[in-house]
Amino acid sequence: MREIKLPWLLAGALLSSTGMSFIWPLTSVYLHNRLGINLTLVGLVLLFNSLASVIGDYLGGYLYDHYNPYRLLLSGILLTMSSLLALVFWHNWPIFGVLLFTLGLGQGWNLTLVNAIGTSIHNHDGRYVFNMLYFAQNLGAVLGASLVGYVYSFGVTWLFIIALVLFIFFYLIVAITYRPIAHIQRHHAKSNTKKPVVALPKGNHWLVLTFLIALLLIWIMYQQWVSNLSVYMTTLHIPLSKYSLLWTLNAGLIVIIQLLLNWLGHHFQNLFIQIEFGIFMVALSFGSLIFAKGYSSFVLAMIILTIGEATAFPAIPALVNLLTPTASKGKYQGLLNAFGAAGRALGPLLGGIIIEHFSYMHLFIIALSTIMFVWLGIFLVWHLVQHHLTYYDHLKVP
The missing domain is CATH 1.20.1250.20 (MFS general substrate transporter like domains)
Structure with missing residues (x-):
């Protein structure tokens, strides 16, 4: 075929x-x-x-x-x-x-x-x-x-x-x-057409649901980098042009990291560890923002964020692909994108509310705490269901 x-x-x-x-x-x-x-x-x-x-x-x-x-x-x-x-x-x-x-x-x-x-x-x-x-x-x-x-x-x-x-x-x-x-x-x-569509096994269902909630929460927090961080940096007298340079750095690093991940893929195939590592790095980027005052600190935070997003974000749909049968792959890839898009829609609004009623420091602490909560949630669900998972592709995840 x-x-x-x-x-x-x-x-x-x-x-x-x-x-x-x-x-x-x-x-x-x-x-x-x-x-x-x-x-x-x-x-x-x-x-x-x-x-x-x-x-x-x-x-x-x-x-x-x-x-x-x-x-x-x-x-x-x-x-x-x-x-x-x-x-x-x-x-x-x-x-x-x-x-x-x-x-x-x-x-x-x-x-x-x-x-x-x-x-x-x-x-x-x-x-x-x-x-x-x-x-x-x-x-x-x-x-x-x-x-x-x-x-x-x-x-x-x-x-x-x-x-x-x-x-x-x-x-x-x-x-x-x-x-x-x-x-x-x-x-x-x-x-x-001759048989009903098979529902996801219970273990697969709970892990995929966990990933959907995780993407919603992570993207809500990630959008703070896109929407509110530029305003915060200007309050520290850092010009907007330098904020734009952070995204140029982000793009360049994504190229390097993807090449590295493709090379590592031949030797290392544990998508769960890749996802958990990436999410931890995204959380760490907000932890570093709590202490960031000079431009070099924001550069370091962006490097950490990029390592996290380039590691975790492509690995989640790859793992969900393995956990879903052919007849419903489109549905679950669509749900992943939909939950991510919902997070991107809500992020600037929720971030603005937190800043308006509290401060940028509170926003960074809430983002750090939320993403670490996501990291822990995925860890717990994985260890509860990993021995009950059904894989629908040639690649088996240990």
Whole structure:
């Protein structure tokens, strides 16, 4: 049975991520500074954009298990292209806010389908597939975000045109090279028509549920780096340009760490230890922020954070892939993305509330405590269920 080649899947992930990263960095600035929308309404627009991503994540994963994923992905890309084409001509209020919702829906839909399609690739180790998907998606985000300010100076319309062109290329790649996924999915669908879909074994169920809650909480806290830390650094008289450099460092380190993880994957295959190590490092980054005063301290904290995210984030969907049967892989990959998107939606709001009523130090302490609680929860659940787990792939986790 033919299967999609991994380089084409990575190319699609790269183009999709790059295209969307021409949109999200400018949203707040464009709505507030150009369209004169107050910050409260801007926050609501961003919240609904994130909720649309949650809906797209869940629907994309659920439908992947029941319908032709080739046509589903083409439909999601067409939805995104239609929204971007509309934005080229109409980007005033309130149409801009409405189209951001449809873009969020398409983004969640496409991201989940790409990840779910990754589960159908068997000529590469599952850990390698998800490491490379994570790398491609982050590289795309960095490429787009690094160019968005320069392109924006020529006019906002050019951002939408470039994003649209990237998604046209994404559509063409999918149309030409992704056809094998339709045949693979139809084969599975036919084999499942004669028997009911098997529910997750109890041990698998509890561990996957733990990962879903973990991603929600971790992303709520991780978003503090994205949303509130820039304001905190400026109160310490550190210029915003140096805050931006932290994310350049983040991108460069992710490249190095992914290469290292791919090499280690040939010698070390315990995904649980990889996840626990990564989550501990994310927690440690907030612990270091408690004492950070100078720029070098923030650089150290970013290095620790990047080691953590690059280690844990791709390993969680790889392990969930092993714990879920073929007939429901899309559903659970969609749920992982949906819980992560919900955390990203809630993070800036909850962080702002904590800062407003307490302080940044309280925020860092709460983040550290929450992520260590997650670390301990995964540790306990793993040791309770590890001998009762069923694996659905060739890679066995000790």
